[in-house]
Amino acid sequence: MAQVPAGTAEGSTTAVAVAAHDLTVLRGDRTVLRGLDLTVPAGRVTGLLGPSGCGKSTLMRAIVGSQAKVGGTLQVLGRPAGDPTLRSRIGYVTQAPSVYDDLTVRQNLDYFAAVLLPGRARRQERRTVVDRAVDDVDLASHADSLAGRLSGGQRSRVSLAVALLGTPELLVLDEPTVGLDPVLRRDLWNLFHQIAADRGTTLLVSSHVMDEAERCHRLLLMREGEILADDTPEALRLRNDTPTVEEAFLRLVDAAAARAAHEEPRS
Numbered sequence: 001m002a003q004v005p006a007g008t009a010e011g012s013t014t015a016v017a018v019a020a021h022d023l024t025v026l027r028g029d030r031t032v033l034r035g036l037d038l039t040v041p042a043g044r045v046t047g048l049l050g051p052s053g054c055g056k057s058t059l060m061r062a063i064v065g066s067q068a069k070v071g072g073t074l075q076v077l078g079r080p081a082g083d084p085t086l087r088s089r090i091g092y093v094t095q096a097p098s099v100y101d102d103l104t105v106r107q108n109l110d111y112f113a114a115v116l117l118p119g120r121a122r123r124q125e126r127r128t129v130v131d132r133a134v135d136d137v138d139l140a141s142h143a144d145s146l147a148g149r150l151s152g153g154q155r156s157r158v159s160l161a162v163a164l165l166g167t168p169e170l171l172v173l174d175e176p177t178v179g180l181d182p183v184l185r186r187d188l189w190n191l192f193h194q195i196a197a198d199r200g201t202t203l204l205v206s207s208h209v210m211d212e213a214e215r216c217h218r219l220l221l222m223r224e225g226e227i228l229a230d231d232t233p234e235a236l237r238l239r240n241d242t243p244t245v246e247e248a249f250l251r252l253v254d255a256a257a258a259r260a261a262h263e264e265p266r267s
């Protein structure tokens, strides 16, 4: 099989949802992201993978426009990140499910739908989007259960349903499968792919579990505030001559460490 060159596996004609150039983020007085160059293709599921603390959430916050001290260039859906017109075009699910425990699943969604689509005249529209979001995340049988009585995975799906209410073009999901059992994780990944395929939505999904890399169309591998690779899982395996993305990642980490040691000034 021919080796796929780095960076061209998805084809250079693919529309780009997110493009960063020399992206740098300071948190406090620490540089947390260092000169990142990356793209996220439109209508695909891109995984953002790397160990805890490498900067995944910070990158996501920069993309959704909620991160301060961002330098370089960051274009999202053709606009500069943080542009007010992007608010209704992006769905963002943080690591902690943001749902009200003392409301039912449907009441949670009704509440957020009322914020998104206010006014009596839009009552029917609200009902339609809430019904659709409940179905999307497969929670129809729990629609009248209190969110506080749901399992962790079900609560994550309520958060996802809230993000789906506005039919976002870009869905940014911060570690949505953390703590879930393998069956729920598989179901959620299937749902992500279904959303991308049915609606052309772009999904950026972070994880620190390397086996989830194989489920993505495209990957951004991160370590210590830098992008180690921006490619497809297949191209990463081929280029590094490894059977899994996890081993490719380890090889890239070793190569980066060797380069850093080589570049270190001698005392």
Ligand SMILES: Nc1ncnc2c1ncn2[C@@H]1O[C@H](COP(=O)(O)OP(=O)(O)OP(=O)(O)O)[C@@H](O)[C@H]1O
Binding pocket: 027, 028, 030, 032, 050, 051, 052, 053, 054, 055, 056, 057, 058, 059, 208
């Ligand atoms: N408010 C803050 N002030 C200063 N540094 C911070 C702040 N929040 C996070 N950091 C640092 O920024 C770095 C990146 O954090 P970030 O949360 O983006 O990583 P992550 O890859 O998402 O980690 P995890 O998978 O554990 O959520 C970490 O080293 C963290 O200590």
